[in-house]
Amino acid sequence: MANGSGVMVKLQQTFWLPLLVVAVPWGQELIDQIFFGGQWNLPMQPGGSFVGVLTAPFSHGGFGHLIGNTLWFLPLSWLVLLKSWRDYLAVWLGVYATAIPVWLLWPNGSHGLSGVVFGLLGYLLVIGFLEKRPLVLALSLFSLVSYGGLLPSLIPFFSPPGVSWIGHASGFAGGILAAGAIYREPVPGPRL
Template identity: 70%
Template sequence: MPESLGQRLDRNLARLGTNLLIPPLLLVIPWAQELIDQLLFGGHWNLPMTPRGPIWGVLTAPFSHSGFGHLLANSLMFLPLSWLVLAKSRRDYIAVWLGVYVTAIPIWLFWPTASHGLSGVVYGLLGYLLLIGWLEKRPLSLLLSVLCLVSYGGVLPSLIPLFSPAGVSWIGHTSGFAGGLLAAWAVQRGAEPAGGSGR
């Protein structure tokens, strides 16, 4: 029996509600970690990605921060960018996270300093949103990319060491951004019909 318009609307609203909840629920993890760190460990319990350290550091680094100021700054960008990606689909959102983790692995293996923070994921979300419109060439996707460029383009210079403040892991930002670009490319490739254009 075909799904009625009301049923389809209910399903879409339920999915929208769930999508709105996903980013705040994810933020519970770093906020809980930072709260425990500050209350019980005096700010010394961090879970960074250390050079050739335990592989779990790659997984935990986005949820570890150097203080509430660091975490708040990342959270304020993480929420809107997450919601914009989730407006396309959960699959795309998962792809960004996977892309960020994949591009973090070379940094973990070869970069000489530790890093942590949600900013790598933030830049991954931004990289995805900036590229996906140009790959899909659909009006809404293009509008989304232009909107993100206008709204968040001012943070792009921090991908370059010269313009990155002291103590900020520009390489973490850059690898995260590359992960977002990789995710956009993978999502677009996956959406292409079998056989493609033959190119």
Template identity: 65%
Template sequence: MTRDLKAALLIPLALLALAWLQEGIDQLLFRGQWNLPMLPGGPALGILTAPFSHGGWGHLLANSGLFLPLSWLVCFKSKWDYLAVWAAVLFTAIPVWLWWPNGAHGLSGVVYGLLGYLLLIGWLERRPLTMLLSLAVLLIYGGILPSLLPFFTPAGVSWIGHASGFAGGLLAAAAVSRSRP
């Protein structure tokens, strides 16, 4: 296995392991009370810790099932693109942290960022394989797009976290497509 392929497989697994470790410590030692969300008026560190904090095993499991395949698709394309998605998602979380009245946490913001990136990158690059990837992602994962809107999102789920993550993914796709010849 090549070094690049190994990194593309391991980077998302390592990030997901951090979320599972945090949830394990939270559940075993703190009975589900040690969450690290992004809170309005809370410390800026919450922007960095929120993706790794979840509201229980079910929340983490649901996010994990989407996070890994979408992460691998972006990582197989480029580790730098994967980093760009993460950076853009964290960047677009700043206004939510500053002005949104509710806290948020979980990997779903990153999941929607990965989805936004994958949906747009093919159309920006206009390469057949990348366009096929965007179309396949739309067909497979398009069913979660309605939860970008508040009236399709269950109470207690941060639709704004999904929407800001999605916007971050779109920004990342635009940025990386412009940086390539």
């Protein structure tokens, strides 16, 4: 993780990326509401097409669902991007990888950015403890203090009815998978 002015440069360079990503579900929801009366959803369905796994994060059950996910998605995205855009991409890939078993084995469909939100959070909580570098550890601790209140919704009986706790849990596992995949033991010697 960069320090001082490097952090600001990194934020300026990557600020737009989560905004572009979140523009996709906002566009989908606008089209859905205007032309399809809220009936055009693109969820991941059991026994459905694999395309549903890819489209599910970009489909929501109305503007309330989308606004809630957007408010968590943007800041968590920017926190991961403080590390790098590669880490951000790894979280997305991890979330998709862990969504596949849910698609194949879980009896209920799901959609929304919340799986990615939990993937970002899982990554942020784990990466600092893996790397043990002060700034990255501070990022993990900040994420735990700021977003730890989301963690109970990983447990079925703490999730409200109609909320896909399995989507949250699989996304969280995808974030942890990404952190483990990205982390490399530091090579002894001077650091640049």
